[in-house]
Amino acid sequence: MMKIKLSISLLAILLLGGIAQTVLAHNSFKSPRVIEGPTSWNAIVYGHGCGENTIVGSSVVFPNFSENPTLQVFNQSSSVFEPTEDTIEMLYESPAAPFKYVIDRSVFPAGGVKVNDSDEAVGMWVGGGEGVPHSGSGAIKGFISVAFQPGIFVSDSCAAQIQFVLPMVDVCKITTISGFKDGVVSLWMPDGVDTDYVIPGSTHTGELVLTVERDLTGNKLPESCKDQKIYKVVPTAKQINTYMPVVINGKRAWPKK
Ligand SMILES: [Cu+2]
Secondary structure, eight states: HHHHHHHHHHHHHHHHHHHHHHTTOOOOSSSEEEEESSSSSEEHHHHHHHHBBBBEEEEOOOOOGGGGEEEEEEETTTTTEEEEEEOOHHHOOOOSSSEEEOOOOSSSSSSEEEEEOOOOEEEEEEEEEEEOOOOTTOOOOOOOEEEOOOOOOOOOOOEEEEEOOEEEEEESSSBBBBGGGGGTTTEEEEEEEHHHSSTTTTEEEEOEEEEEETTTTTOOTTTTTTSOOEEEEEOOOOHHHHHSSSSEEEEEEEOOO
């Protein structure tokens, strides 16, 4: 009997924790953790507006291996991600552009893919229509569709997880970069990357992350691995500054020049 009571209160705590997290949720992925292998149809879920304002559009930069993103490894003793000499080829076989834009006009009537000189997807934008209103209680959700092709973990590596960081801006008012402030845009930028996309003095932080997990039964870690390594793929400041702007028919639509 005691045991049952204990489990029930534990359940209550877990549920409460879940609810509290929902209320304060930042942007996230509909399926935030996927297994290596086949294409995963996914979506970015809006957590809140800019302050309490309606989101009128968003701009996203996709991690793309042709653009030399930074690779970091998790240090188990200090609990932080650190630079590594390892290269992505050593641990993970992936297409150069694992993220793709999906045409889905259900939330925003306009949108498009951003490509690099090799015509690979390096980002996307959406906008127009009525937008996504802020909901402090989390009662309103909205999302934008994204396709993702997970890679395959190299069998003799100790890598067990790769986290992709997606720089993203939710736009509530269209301004120049110098007009950025809380209530105008919400930023989801990689930690520690010094980009043009900042709100001076803002306390809003948080990364938008999609995690690929190794299939530890079908693709076992070598026995020589002391521990499972966790890596993070982070677009560079150059990549973010180059691909964050939204250009429509050759004209820069956001941020204003
Ligand atoms: Cu947030």
